[in-house]
Amino acid sequence: MNDDKIGLSRRKMLVGLGAVGVASAGAGIGTTAYFNDTETFEDNTLTAGSLDLFVHVDYSEDQGSYAQYSTEPGTFIDGNVMGGGDGEPLSIQVSDLKPGDSGEGEFCFSIVDNPAYMWMCGELIANAENGQSEPEMDDDDSLDEGELADAMQVTVSYCTPDGEKGDEIVSGSLAEVMLALQAGVPLSGDGDTGAALADRPAFEGVTEPFLDGEPNVAEQCVCFEWVVPTSVENEIQTDSVAFDFEFFAVQSRHNDGTHNPCVDETVVTAYDNDWKGQTLGNPTDGNVYTSVSFGQNQTVLSFAFADDGDGVDFLDTADYSSTNLPVAVDADADGTHDWQLIWQPNAGFPDAPFGYQPNNGGSYGATEALPAGFSAAKVGNTVVFGIPNSDINSTFRLLGYGSTGGEGPIAEVNVDPSLGPDFYSSANAIEFSD
Template sequence: MNDDTIGLSRRKMLVGLGAVGVASAGAGLGTTAYFNDTETFEDNALTAGELDLFVHVDYSEDQGSYGSWSTDPGTYVDGNVVGGEEDGEPLSIEVSDLKPGDSGEGEFCFSIVDNPAYMWMCGEVTANDENGQTEPETDADATGGDPGEGAGELADAMQVTVSYCTDDGEGGMAVGEEIVSGSLAEVMLALQAGVPLSGDGDADAPLDGREPFEGVESAFDDEEPNVAEQCVCFEWVVPTGVGNEIQTDSVAFDFEFYAEQSRHNDGTNNPCVDETVVTQYDNDWKGQTLGTPTDGSVYTSVSFGENQTVLSFAFVDDGDGVDFLDAGDYSSTNLPVAVDADADGTHDWQVIWQPNAAFPDDPFGYVENTGGSYGPAQSLPAGFSAAKVGNTIVFGIPNSQIDSTFRLLAYGSTGGEGPVAKVNDDPSMGPDFYNSADAVEFSD
């Protein structure tokens, strides 16, 4: 809204009407005539504001004697198009002849015209291919060179760090707090679930209490980028310890940044996912008196990707210093998730986060329904992945192992001394890890 184009504010309008009413009442005393007068307020206008996100990109890579590459100075993306040209192409960075020791880094800075906004970073691995095997790779990789989706090792071999960063005033960037790090596969798993960004660079800011990014009047000032203070830096490296297992492999992935106005908004809307269900912690489970209760919500989200479906569980506590996922606050805290992969009424398997259970993939495990009972915890099956990012638990499930319509039951427990977090259609019911009648159904 542009106040300069509004001829009359609401407050002024009310005062004007009040004055007319008093004059009419006073003039009506002692006379049979009704005086009247009309004042017209013309050319009133309401003008909507705008929100337009520009992402300024500075990227470079170092491949030693093979060479180096960087984006052109002044590269920016507007509407997913490089340079904002209407018929342009999305920014695409390709690295060929990748070897151990190669590295790259990118900086993403933001012009949000002209309203402050909450921001999210999204992403997805779109390909992770084996592309056959050479003779040296066969000795190092016993998978047999399966050309199928997700068979490559490169996404697991590359190490990635995403951090906040700011202009250091000397032509470089000062790296701040880390947002997410790990293998490329782990980082992209977190990004497919959606990573909220904080305008003050606080990596620990709560989902519903973080600072928005400031707005600017224009994306450029005298042809120089006019950006918010906080930028996001992205660094990748293929460690020198990686061997022949990555020969001929290739990986492709997408980044996306999303801005949503902060006015009349709490920043909890996750644009990276397809569906979100919000449930409240239960501090009165079966009438028990809880020793260390805490209030909060769990945001259960599902993202249907090209190759995998991502389940994420973001825990938002009330700021009392007691955190649902903190094993120091609740020594037995855990999150089992039962999945009816084909929505036929029976849960097929569970994926579990439990930091003190000594699982094979500590702190993550997998158990399968063998026809009315669950066996001991196993390592996550091939193609499954999991990560804990701040107060969010994320599971990646290959699309071959889950249908586009499935049912999910989650039952976060703190071991009896604190609240539980239930995700099912009837929160008053206890969890049924076999029958999925009360589970939440999701569909692509």
């Protein structure tokens, strides 16, 4: 088709359009406005939602013929106080502790109005020697701190509201478990300890914390069990421990669950699968979350490796036989790293799989056991180091260099990873401050 067959020239088109315009104008004579209609929607409001966490507590302990104790039926924590309102924090004190004593607590959650990601946090407040009796002196020559936190064995696991145990979350000595809790332990709403950190199952919300006087709780609870083994001897006489733990609920909507409310600061570093142009035989993607928690007695460094779910795990020695994580620390932020803390399986360290190396003026010495007061643990895909506050300032620097031995990625915690790791100068390290 061409313009000739239409029979309308450009000039005729313009004239035609003009005629339409005149007709339209003529149609408007005698009117004062456009046709219109109005529908009104009045008294509109936007109301913010809420999230209120109630923790229902069922705790008991068994000290044989000496004492038995249980919390009152219906005990719950609202905010930080027992029963809400003007109550007091829930405080459980055990005296005259002896080998064979034990206790257990069940904590169930009512998250009112919104589903949420849950975290369990805690801190070992005191591990005191309190002097030594004559029998203890024969078994213990340490006067710096007590042995009770190392002697008590603790297991934290998922459980149902009726007390049926599920997957173990973390276990070990009280000192090891509280180290992990100070770094923050993410909880999964389906009780799966293998759930990924990001977008893990949330805990469902409820409309109200009680129904007909009974707790209205999420499907998953957390159980905390402790025991002083009968194999423990006089080294714990007169010793005492004090510890806190907390539960945090963070809304799951518009959130991926990776924010850790237990710690003071977090740096996120992506795995590097192209480190200086290397060809990798076994690459994988993910992030390492480096967190710092400043406690009353110790500073905790944690490195949580969150893999992409492809079945290859950064910290799994079955995937990477040479995987390791050295962490160089400039404890006083003066520009020079003072020592290294190392996690390296299969290395034969004196304190395997953890080690300590002092910086001897430009070279690191032989790997030693962790110094007195230092601690370390691996919980799932998280490596945690505890450092006495007397050995690290409130402002310090660190360099982390997670390596898989050449077959996989590296994860370097550094200001500018492209510069490469410098384990002596801390100019390019990440600085943290309380």
